[in-house]
Amino acid sequence: MDAAWSQSQSAVRGSWAVVIRALAAAITLGVAGNGEAQQGATPKKPPRPERTAATRVIAANRLRDIYRGDPHSWPPPHVDPEIEWREIGLLPEVVHPESNPRSTEKEALGRTLFFDARLSASGKLACVSCHEPSLGWADGRGVSEPRGKGPGRNAQTIRNAVFQPALFWDGRAASLEEQIEEALTNPAEMAADRDQVVRLLAATPGYRKLYDDAFPGRALEFAAVVEAVACFERTVVGGKSRFDAFMKGDASALSDEEVLGLDLFRRDARCMNCHHGPMFSDGRFHDLGLSFHGRTNEDLGRYRITHDPADKGRFRTPTLRDVTQTSPFMHTGMFELRGVLAMYNAGMVTLKRQAFERDDGEFPVKSPHLKPLGLNRQDLDDLAAFLASLEEPPRGMRPPPLPGIEDQPVSAER
Numbered sequence: 001m002d003a004a005w006s007q008s009q010s011a012v013r014g015s016w017a018v019v020i021r022a023l024a025a026a027i028t029l030g031v032a033g034n035g036e037a038q039q040g041a042t043p044k045k046p047p048r049p050e051r052t053a054a055t056r057v058i059a060a061n062r063l064r065d066i067y068r069g070d071p072h073s074w075p076p077p078h079v080d081p082e083i084e085w086r087e088i089g090l091l092p093e094v095v096h097p098e099s100n101p102r103s104t105e106k107e108a109l110g111r112t113l114f115f116d117a118r119l120s121a122s123g124k125l126a127c128v129s130c131h132e133p134s135l136g137w138a139d140g141r142g143v144s145e146p147r148g149k150g151p152g153r154n155a156q157t158i159r160n161a162v163f164q165p166a167l168f169w170d171g172r173a174a175s176l177e178e179q180i181e182e183a184l185t186n187p188a189e190m191a192a193d194r195d196q197v198v199r200l201l202a203a204t205p206g207y208r209k210l211y212d213d214a215f216p217g218r219a220l221e222f223a224a225v226v227e228a229v230a231c232f233e234r235t236v237v238g239g240k241s242r243f244d245a246f247m248k249g250d251a252s253a254l255s256d257e258e259v260l261g262l263d264l265f266r267r268d269a270r271c272m273n274c275h276h277g278p279m280f281s282d283g284r285f286h287d288l289g290l291s292f293h294g295r296t297n298e299d300l301g302r303y304r305i306t307h308d309p310a311d312k313g314r315f316r317t318p319t320l321r322d323v324t325q326t327s328p329f330m331h332t333g334m335f336e337l338r339g340v341l342a343m344y345n346a347g348m349v350t351l352k353r354q355a356f357e358r359d360d361g362e363f364p365v366k367s368p369h370l371k372p373l374g375l376n377r378q379d380l381d382d383l384a385a386f387l388a389s390l391e392e393p394p395r396g397m398r399p400p401p402l403p404g405i406e407d408q409p410v411s412a413e414r
Helices: 003-031 053-067 104-114 176-185 194-202 205-214 222-233 242-247 256-266 337-345 377-388
Strands: 285-287 314-316
Touching (some): 104 205, 104 222, 176 222, 194 222, 337 377
């Protein structure tokens, strides 16, 4: 066996060992306490045997022949019986709503507003501050705290947000228009004053022209500002990843490791219980055991919107497209990719009930779709490789000139 290859494999195994040890410590710190474990907790599952290099090549060739064919001929995914899954694949065409039809002029206005920090109460925070194109349209931080006191959650990418049925981790917005108005006016985010935004546009000749071109004959109003930004965000879509090239017929677009990871994703890793369809997300809400229930950093997610006890600890399934560009992960922003994979392999976190919570019928219950998987290090590496194939090619976006600031391109401060 080649010595360099052997050393590299030892290094990979060592890195996984570090991840798993750190993960065990993190889970212990996150859920430990006197009391009994949540009912339904499943025991650990030992990793299955690893395969030889030759066996892996044979398996990859067989799977490549299968997955280069019509998706209808693919083996069925490993999902629980009640899951209404959709096959992973290419993104659909973007559909702009009749209430906010697309135009190039509206898109241009929305792009400019997206980069303008003057919309915020502080004058230092723009949409791009948390959704930077070069960072996968997220911000690369664990938790976004634009005004120093919240919202206390990881900023999700806006790429492909047009295809999501609900937005934000808790699903409080049903459309891009609702998402944008919430982000602009939320006191914990941009805290924009509607009237002040309108006055900014009215007092800036460059903005008046952009607005009149986008909304001819329409009086200046905040609702139009929201529509323009939404129009722009609907153009922020992907579909050029190596996975997409593979789906379009380029069988060489994925490596052997990525093909093995694709099959694992659909079957033995059970990922498609929640991450299915072209968005690699079911758009629904699940409890992964990360609500920190009863602690000072408690976040009950969807429950704060619906007030339904069944929603305690549930958060919206994020897209996995471009996932390698949008770390760190989870609504807490506490994990990198290998840590997340190790957590899913372990069946995720199971909260422990304190003695006084033993009979609490509203205690957050972890999703039943999460089970120990028994994947080995090769499997986890292959899954990571496949997820990397969902990455979009680098594509920068030059900030547009901001009207009234000497027409020079600038980026918003963080």
